[in-house]
Amino acid sequence: MAAISDRLRTFLAQRADGMNDGTVPGEQAIHAIAQEEWLGLGVPARLGGSGGPLLGAIESIAAVSEYCLTSGFLLWCHRMLIEYLAHSENPWLHEQVLPRLLTADLHGATGLSNAVKHLAGIEPLRVEAELRAENVTINGSLAWVSNLAPGGFAVAVAARTGGDRWAVIAVPSSGKGVEAGKELPLFGLGSSLTAPIRFDRVSLPATWLIHEDGETFLRRIRARFVLLQIGLSLGLARRSLSEASSAGRDLTQGLAKRADTIAATLRRFEEAVREYGCAESLDPEELPHVFELRIALANLAIEAVWFELQAKGGRAYLKGCGTGRRLREAAFLPIVSPTCVQLEEELNRHYMRAPV
Ligand SMILES: Cc1cc2nc3c(=O)[nH]c(=O)nc-3n(C[C@H](O)[C@H](O)[C@H](O)COP(=O)(O)OP(=O)(O)OC[C@H]3O[C@@H](n4cnc5c(N)ncnc54)[C@H](O)[C@@H]3O)c2cc1C
The missing domain is CATH 2.40.110.10 (Butyryl-CoA Dehydrogenase, subunit A, domain 2)
Known part of the structure; x- marks a missing residue:
């Protein structure tokens, strides 16, 4: 898990409601994240990145999304362009544009x-x-x-x-x-x-x-595109679960049982993210499983936010406690492309083609 500095945590937390409501300038988020030196995670050192597996970048998106999903999404957008350039064979882009993205000189x-x-x-x-x-x-x-x-x-x-x-x-x-x-x-x-x-x-x-050749290129990076998106759901699910568990009083037996179930499912998905995020390369046969993971984690994050609401009760309705914002943040997870509906239909087609 990416350890977030107090500076970035405070910055994100203080601006999260404004970022969701559209009342603070969005572009400052990427500059603040760049100071954490997270933009080069999972980018090869020969291209100016800090190397390491893709998992580092997924976890950075998750860590930001725990505090502010809007900033997490901006990081995903920014990080995706970095990813495309890193997978391009064009040295001019590597030399002239990538360094500017890695320092957030360019968005x-x-x-x-x-x-x-x-x-x-x-x-x-x-x-x-x-x-x-x-x-x-x-x-x-x-x-x-x-x-x-x-x-x-x-x-x-x-x-x-x-x-x-x-x-x-x-x-x-x-x-x-x-x-x-x-x-x-x-x-x-x-x-x-x-x-x-x-x-x-x-x-x-x-x-x-x-x-x-856009089709070849998109097929090549599709798994990484979706895995980085998974960071958004991961961060939100973790945050809502921890909010629910520290709701200020002991959870009832029923709520505690639900918290345990969500936590166990989250751990299972985290294990899968770790496996895919550390893989040198992904076999095309794994792609349907990455799609399934993206759908399942979006659903789990949505479930976790609704669970947070019920665990907190009326307090969840108070402005500033974050639950209302997270409900709106969670609404984005199924509709960012590839949407969960699109992925479900692709999976249906895939499994119908597969021999029984
Ligand atoms: C806040 C926000 C920010 C965004 N930022 C970006 C961005 O930076 N870059 C970017 O490229 N896009 C961006 N998008 C677009 C987003 O990624 C999705 O593409 C979009 O929300 C879904 O497309 P649509 O609205 O055109 O859905 P529609 O095409 O109208 O479809 C509605 C639903 O039906 C599904 N659907 C429709 N036809 C089919 C079919 N034949 N088979 C299977 N499923 C189908 C869709 O997947 C979707 O779930 C953003 C969207 C939002 C809301």
């Missing part, structure tokens, strides 16, 4: 839910790109992208390049024709810097290309 965003849905046959790609030897021109728009920091960001987009082919490209906010829209009014995660984004004939040097 990282991921607009790949469109591609994640496209890969599952749910929707067409919304962005197109014309690839030439020296440059790339990008057109289109995405409805939801987070961590669009006003101070400057780069966002990963999936863009159709002709026929069935599509590429993954990093697009800097400084590019002419990049237009982040007004932040969306949200009922939770209000300071997640979430807005639609438009690309109007954005012309960039081809050095911004992350991977020319």
